[in-house]
Amino acid sequence: MEEYKPFKFSRLVMDGSVMDYLLEFEYHLKGYANLIEFELREKFPAPSENESFVEQVNYIHMIQEMVDEFVQFQLDKLYDDFMRYLDYWNENYYRNGVIDGSQIAMGCFEE
DSSP states (O other): OTTTOHHHHHHHHHHOOHHHHHHHHHHHHHHHHHHHHHHHHHHSOOOOTTSOHHHHHHHHHHHHHHHHHHHHHHHHHHHHHHHHHHHHHIIIIIHHHHHHHHHHHHHHHOO
16 A cells, blocks of 8 residues: 555554545445446346346346456455555554564663
């Protein structure tokens, strides 16, 4: 995330508003998924009412699968960004804090 969206990344680091970002992304993704579904329905016209019920159900299922693939791809990208953020957080705060604490403890045993 740091390399793709440095401003957003720095804001998350400063504010600590990761949950706000995830909620905002969820709303954005739902709206975008609805837009994708609308465009797919325009691109692939629905079967007429004269067609069999099975064909109509298959059409609905096909559109939903395409939308689900898109959403899953976006969620995978979000997961990767979030894991990079957690790695950054772990590297800069937790790990350095543990190392600092161990150095302080080792200093207590030195004469």
